[in-house]
Amino acid sequence: MKIALDYDKCFNLDQSFWTEVAELARFYDHEVRIVTARSPVDDALDSSRVSNLPVIYCDGIAKRFFCHWFADRTGGVNNRSWDPDVWIDDKPEGVGANSNATKEVLEKWRASTTLATVSYCRYKKGPRRSL
Numbered sequence: 001m002k003i004a005l006d007y008d009k010c011f012n013l014d015q016s017f018w019t020e021v022a023e024l025a026r027f028y029d030h031e032v033r034i035v036t037a038r039s040p041v042d043d044a045l046d047s048s049r050v051s052n053l054p055v056i057y058c059d060g061i062a063k064r065f066f067c068h069w070f071a072d073r074t075g076g077v078n079n080r081s082w083d084p085d086v087w088i089d090d091k092p093e094g095v096g097a098n099s100n101a102t103k104e105v106l107e108k109w110r111a112s113t114t115l116a117t118v119s120y121c122r123y124k125k126g127p128r129r130s131l
């Protein structure tokens with residue numbers, strides 16, 4: 001199973017939790033990638049912020065479309081698809097539709113994103129519960 005995990009307001013809400021989810025998925029031979037509407041140029045994430053998970057930057061393009069046509073750029077013309085079976089996203093409309101964020105909205109978001117990332121990390125790790 002291919003699992004697309006959004007970054008903003010998903011993965012970054014609790015990096016430790018999602019990292020463990022991704023490791024469990026890998027144990028079951030599933031693949032998790034971060035699929036984000038972010039720009040690879042203006043909003044790139046360093047690998048430590050995504051626990052070394054592969055990141056697909058859709059740059060505001062509808063995520064499903066982007067993953068199908070452009071996800072794997074290293075595989076040549078015949079190997080560009082990475083079509084997720086499962087989407088985990090706080091804005092599911094972004095899976096099927098392009099972002100409608102204006103340049104001004106994006107600039108404002110970029111200016112606030114560091115603060116936002118910090119405030120989203122409000123979930124504290126408590127004692128581990130057994131399943």
Ligand SMILES: [Mg+2]
Binds near residue numbers: 009090
């Ligand atoms: Mg999001």
